[in-house]
Structure formats: C-alpha cells, structure tokens
Amino acid sequence: xxxxxxxxxxxxxxxxxxxxxxxxxxxxxxxxxxxxxxxxxxxxxxxxxxxxxxxxxxxxxxxxxxxxxxxxxxxxxxxxxxxxxxxxxxxxxxxxxxxxxxxxxxxxxxxxxxxxxxxxxxxxxxxxxxxxxxxxxxxxxxxxxxxxxxxxxxxxxxxxxxxxxxxxxxxxxxxxxxxxxxxxxxxxxxxxxxxxxxxxxxxxxxxxxxxxxxxxxxxxxxxxxxxxxxxxxxxxxxxxxxxxxxxxxxxxxxxxxxxxxxxxxxxxxxxxxxxxxxxxxxxxxxxxxxxxxxxxxxxxxxxxxxxxxxxxxxxxxxxxxxxxxxxxxxxxxxxxxxxxxxxxxxxxxxxxxx
Numbered sequence: 420x421x422x423x424x425x426x427x428x429x430x431x432x433x434x435x436x437x438x439x440x441x442x443x444x445x446x447x448x449x450x451x452x453x454x455x456x457x458x459x460x461x462x463x464x465x466x467x468x469x470x471x472x473x474x475x476x477x478x479x480x481x482x483x484x485x486x487x488x489x490x491x492x493x494x495x496x497x498x499x500x501x502x503x504x505x506x507x508x509x510x511x512x513x514x515x516x517x518x519x520x521x522x523x524x525x526x527x528x529x530x531x532x533x534x535x536x537x538x539x540x541x542x543x544x545x546x547x548x549x550x551x552x553x554x555x556x557x558x559x560x561x562x563x564x565x566x567x568x569x570x571x572x573x574x575x576x577x578x579x580x581x582x583x584x585x586x587x588x589x590x591x592x593x594x595x596x597x598x599x600x601x602x603x604x605x606x607x608x609x610x611x612x613x614x615x616x617x618x619x620x621x622x623x624x625x626x627x628x629x630x631x632x633x634x635x636x637x638x639x640x641x642x643x644x645x646x647x648x649x650x651x652x653x654x655x656x657x658x659x660x661x662x663x664x665x666x667x668x669x670x671x672x673x674x675x676x677x678x679x680x681x682x683x684x685x686x687x688x689x690x691x692x693x694x695x696x697x698x699x700x701x702x703x704x705x706x707x708x709x710x711x712x713x714x715x716x717x718x719x720x721x722x723x724x725x726x727x728x729x730x731x732x733x734x735x736x737x738x739x740x741x742x743x744x745x746x747x748x749x750x751x752x753x754x755x756x757x758x759x760x761x762x763x764x765x766x767x768x769x770x771x772x773x
Contacts, residue, residue: 427704428696429716431468435461436719443727444754447747456674459619462560463685466625467632469564471693473571474636477578484576496568503724503765504561508539510728511555548616557727559620566622567629574630578637588638595634602627603683610678618681628686635690643697656701663695721762729758
C-alpha cells in the first residue's frame with residue numbers, strides 16, 4: 420500500500436511544526452504566544468494529518484492484507500524513521516544523567532537512566548507514565564505514530580470488506596462519529612488522571628482521532644475528486660481555506676476546558692483545515708504548492724527530530740541575555756534556520772540511500 424501526499428497540504432506541516440518549535444524555544448519568546456497549547460495542537464495535527472492522508476489515498480486494489488505484506492509494510496515504515504531516531508537518541512545521551520553518573524562514579528544511580536534509554540530505543544517509552552520525555556522528548560511522538568501506523572493495514576482491510584456492502588458510506592459515517600465521540604468521551608473519563616500521559620502521550624488516546632481522520636479522508640475523497648473536475652471556484656475555496664486557518668489560530672488562544680485541551684479540543688479545527696485544503700482549489704493551496712514551500716513541508720519530519728537537540732546545543736555555547744529582544748529574535752531565527760538546514764541535508768541523504 421502506497422500513501423500519496425497532496426502537495427498543498429505539505430506546508431501545513433511547517434505551520435504545525437512552528438508551534439512545536441516555539442514551545443521548545445520558549446525561553447527566547449519575546450511576545451505573548453500560546454506555545455504550550457500551540458505545541459499540543461501541532462502534535463495533534465500531525466497525528467490527524469497522517470491518518471487523513473492514509474485514508475485519502477486509499478485504493479482497495481492496493482490493500483493486500485497478509486502477514487507477509489504486513490511485515491513488509493511495517494519494515495518500510497520503521498526503516499524510514501528509525502535510523503534518525505536512533506542517532507538523535509544516542510546524541511541525547513550527552514544531555515542525560517549518564518555522563519554525570521560516570522563522572523562522579525555513582526554507578527548505583529545508573530539503572531534508571533539505562534532502563535529509560537532502552538525504552539526509547541525500543542520505541543515503548545510512550546506506554547509508561549514515567550520517563551517518556553527522557554533523553555529526547557520529541558521521540559515519544561515517533562513511537563506513538565509507529566503504533567498507530569501498525570493499525571493502517573488491518574483497518575483498511577476492514578474498509579475493503581465494507582466496499583462490498585450496500586451501506587458502506589453509512590457505516591463509515593457511523594464509524595467516524597463513534598471514533599471522534601469516543602475520543603471526547605475518553606478525554607472526559609480520564610479528566611482526573613495524569614492528563615499529559617493519559618490524553619497526550621499514551622498511544623491509545625490517539626486511536627480515535629487518528630482512525631477518525633482516516634475515515635474522514637476515505638469519505639471526502641470522492642467529493643474532492645468531483646469538485647476538482649467541476650467548475651473552478653477559486654474565491655469560494657480561498658475563503659474556506661483562510662477561514663479554517665483563522666479558526667485554527669483562534670483555537671490556540673481558546674483551547675477549551677482543561678480535560679479537552681490535550682486532544683479533543685483540536686479535532687474540529689484540524690478537520691476543517693484538512694477538509695478545506697484537501698480540495699486544493701484556493702489561492703492558499705496554490706501558494707502552498709509552490710516548490711519552495713513544498714520543499715519546507717517535505718522535511719518537517721527531520722525538523723521535528725532534530726530541533727530539540729539544536730536548541731539546547733546552541734544555547735550551551737551562546738549565552739545570550741534572553742531579556743534582550745534582538746538577541747531573542749536572532750536566536751529564534753538562527754535555530755529555526757539551522758534546523759531546516761540540517762533537515763535538508765538529512766532528507767537528501769535519506770533519499771540517496773533510498
């Protein structure tokens with residue numbers, strides 16, 4: 420099964436990544452920005468976009484579910500991200516307690532850091548309520564996405580069976596409602612727990628929004644295909660795109676009730692953005708499809724993996740006064756540019772090996 424990408428939606432990844440970047444570089448923030456809620460929205464958008472594009476590119480003849488095919492599919496997915504994941508985790512050891520433990524000789528304190536390291540290397544840190552940010556914080560996202568990706572083929576095989584039924588669309592619509600409603604209900608039922616883990620980190624908390632976005636992509640694709648073949652209505656779609664992005668930005672400042680802000684609050688804003696840009700007929704879609712912006716979107720996975728190492732590495736050797744506005748602007752811009760420069764190099768090398 421191959422997952423195609425809609426060019427106009429790639430740059431949306433940059434906007435989501437920017438919100439995540441602003442959280443990890445918040446010691447340089449020189450203006451009021453909801454960096455915490457922004458990062459939550461960015462992560463949730465990445466999950467939903469991945470599910471949406473998987474569903475949007477669904478073709479029944481491409482889905483061949485067998486143990487061999489499933490193993491091959493998962494192998495490709497792991498090889499795509501794990502080499503960089505492994506490297507950043509190993510590099511992050513320099514920021515961990517392990518060097519200090521060896522330096523002081525307190526080897527009795529080495530057990531927990533080593534256990535956490537193996538959790539990260541095995542991509543299982545997101546299943547434990549302690550240490551999910553150890554070594555390299557952003558790595559939990561890759562581990563959680565790996566679990567969700569493992570659901571792709573079995574779920575699409577189920578959809579393929581539904582294709583032969585008379586009420587296929589009605590069943591899928593019911594599944595969509597249940598999946599998103601289930602996410603909201605889960606958020607409510609876990610409102611008195613450790614929310615950062617139960618609603619944000621734990622992969623099970625993402626199943627509803629991920630699969631719901633996948634079903635949404637499957638359902639909207641025929642509508643999009645008909646609209647693309649119909650009369651060009653650029654103005655209408657430009658308004659829809661701009662309005663969906665505006666709502667997305669407004670939601671950063673009004674995330675909703677505390678038990679919803681970790682996941683459930685972002686379902687509707689994300690769905691509206693995905694729906695508006697899936698048609699690719701507005702002026703913003705045309706702008707985002709331009710090669711320079713498309714290239715930025717194509718390297719966001721690498722950006723996400725390296726930015727939280729570049730920021731502390733830069734800070735370690737450049738002790739700028741964070742109360743000086745110009746210094747903050749320079750540091751934010753320098754690390755952001757350096758992140759993309761490194762990402763482009765890594766992306767180029769991975770394509771060469773591919």
